[in-house]
Amino acid sequence: MATVGIKDIAALAKVSPATVSRVLSSPELVSKKTLNKVKKIVDEMGYRPNRIGASLRTRKSGNIVAIIPDITNPVNAGIIRAIEQGAQSAGYSILLGDTQGLIERERHYADLVSSGQADGILLFGSRMPFKIDPNLPLLEQIPPMVNANESMNNDEIVQVAVDNVAAASAAVNYLISQGHQRIAAITGPIDVPSSNERLEGYILALQNAGIEVDSNLQIRGDYTVVSGVSSAEQLLLLRQRPTAIFCFNDEMAIGVMKLLKKQGFMIPEDISVMGFDDIHYAEFVTPALTTVHQPLKEIGTTCINLLLEQLRGNKVKPGKQFLPFELKVRASTGPAPRP
């Protein structure tokens, strides 16, 4: 806890603070002899340079703020983990901004950049946390930033995610290939772009197969288990029940399965259930959930690399960068029942 500074080291080693600084950050500029002398003292004294002082001078905090609606969401947690790993290897630390979906907290965390506490932003979510002047070029108004696992309808922003349209199409195509014709969709909240993209993919797949798109089969959920339950309840009330239910995340799929089992339906013999995300537990529910796997680690790594590249001062190709999804066929889907 005692506070030994660069000047103390300099005095002990009988050199100037400048030389000590050089020993620590650009050793190639220092002669072998003084290098060793200074290093020895640094070790002996257990000197740790004060990062705040350095930050003030260099105008780099060494921090990246991650703005996340919910860290307890396993998808976000998985991505963050990879991000943290990449950041740490590059000498950056991650500031955790769990916003609980509140815009004022998003703003608060975005402000850390203006106040010098962070150099860049990883944004989970689709809302721009700044006031933007539409008359000025966007890129001059925002700090280095990467949009993780969501979509912002702005092609100048660097975005990393799975191609939700294609992924949803693939999921629905699989169900169609199993003979399903009445395929329901349980979406996410209306203002979530990735959910809308999945809906687009769902509709596209049906249309391509010449299946009529029935809006009664589209229920809006909110990505929670209980909304899966209630959405499934609604679907079961339909005169013509679906033979397959495509849930836009695994949580809701778990809710759907819970209700179907409770009501005595067999999965997949009576109704197939498809999820999205491939969270850890998807594999362990009964029956194991068929779902779309998102490569969380790769998403995280790609995000942090693109951000680091910007922080190094390099331009990065703007727009969406897609990572490959994978359809995980497990036991919750099967051939459509004969009518």
Added chain:
Amino acid sequence: MATVGIKDIAALAKVSPATVSRVLSSPELVSKKTLNKVKKIVDEMGYRPNRIGASLRTRKSGNIVAIIPDITNPVNAGIIRAIEQGAQSAGYSILLGDTQGLIERERHYADLVSSGQADGILLFGSRMPFKIDPNLPLLEQIPPMVNANESMNNDEIVQVAVDNVAAASAAVNYLISQGHQRIAAITGPIDVPSSNERLEGYILALQNAGIEVDSNLQIRGDYTVVSGVSSAEQLLLLRQRPTAIFCFNDEMAIGVMKLLKKQGFMIPEDISVMGFDDIHYAEFVTPALTTVHQPLKEIGTTCINLLLEQLRGNKVKPGKQFLPFELKVRASTGPAPRP
């Protein structure tokens, strides 16, 4: 991105930088008139004080580093979420230190305090991330710190968790009350204190009930689903099979259930399964898992409050602080089968 400083504001408002500083941090020292004048300019210019400059002078970073072995663990994520919330309301930000269990990364993050980037530590895990001189008083060698959800065998350190001994006892007592006599335990890794405490509670409960403690019924797991599977395999090989299996976390319980179902055992008719943690998905596996609920939000809130108190310069009662657990009886446990 333009950089307007306190001096610019001072110049525009025709006051000194000192006055601007006071307007922002101790407005009561400034006359109404200048207060308004300065505030107006601050707003107009969208001035954000540079936190690094302030930190350098005040020697407070406004950051707290959370050292966590695994943020994707829902227990940790739940606690962190509450922590982040409390920290933010108090004007602190959380630095996320996901260490993946590596001691060098724990050290790295602990070092953020010595380098001035963080003012305090929230430690998930039981390893002291500093070099400690045993001859000196401990408290003078460590920064403000709270140990979250684990145990360190040192009564000077502030610790917040559930009483694992009592909780495990309660779980086992419940199984005993259901008529079980051969109760197996699947523990966590050997070096995890909380797992050892749960083992202690397990043994205590058996002894109190006059049930012989059979070491064949104690299997060491590692808190993963697969270790639940393999541990259950081992238990099924025993000549005298257990009628109940107490898993020291829910992940392993999920693994156990998976295996039991695969091998054709009925849960709980043949074998009861008990978990620990009450993660979100415990409720949704089939059958729903009986488990020990940990109050994640309260743990997080208590941790951050105790840390904030220390950061304010106040002493805090050292040692363990227990929060109440709750036995959640669901469908995975039932009366012991007749022999």
Added chain:
DNA sequence: CTTAACATGTAAATCGTTTTCAGCTAGCTA
């Protein structure tokens, strides 16, 4: 009218680094 007390504001030092610029030394070339 004088003086003390108080309210308000300013100047300047300070926090711990990095980095520019200049200076010094030694070795080499012409």
Added chain:
DNA sequence: TAGCTAGCTGAAAACGATTTACATGTTAAG
């Protein structure tokens, strides 16, 4: 030997706030 270069090193000026010590002006009391 003078001049030049290359290689090191040091002095000092930032960076952007806070805070101490002090100056000024105002009010109130005696």
